[in-house]
Amino acid sequence: MIIYKDIVSGDELLSDAYNVKLVDDVVYEADCQNIKVGNENVDIGANPSAEGEDEQTDDNTQTVIDVVYSFRLQETAFDKKSYLSHLKGYFKKLKQRKIDAGASEEEVKAFETKAGAFAKKVVSKFGDWDCYVGESMDPDAMVVLMNYREDGVTPYVVIWKEGVSEDKI
Secondary structure: OEEEEEOOOOOEEEEHHHOOEEEOOOEEEEEOOEEEEOOOOOOOOOOOOOOOOOOOOOOOOEEEEHHHHHOOOEEEOOOHHHHHHHHHHHHHHHHHHHHHOOOOHHHHHHHHHHHHHHHHHHHHOHHHOEEEEOOOOOOOOOOEEEEEOOOOOOEEEEEEHHHEEEEEO
């Protein structure tokens, strides 16, 4: 199994258990599911009420998105301007990381071009995206993006390829 960890915060953001796909050679995308959590039914061996009435319990179930729940992602709020400001600083870190790792000038330029193109797609429909940060809530770390497929039902998340390490466990 591969766990994708944020290179800035070390937070786990995604795993290959979610059918991760590389898109445009710049981001990983993974389809998610809505799941219900809570209201665990625990049998303690007691008999139902002798009066014959059904005992009512609070319905404490919650519908959550599996990736968000599993990796304890925290929802955060950005407007388009503040997201672009964050992204500019974040891309600067990723670019420097590539340079420090010995990437050629062409590789760095290719990253900038691809990342910029994908960022424009996100920003053009920014209102459709939900933003999440990792469990540590590090303000300098990656912002995980979540949107819905064309069917309007299937959620999916997007993480930046250059912003994660792939840890095999």
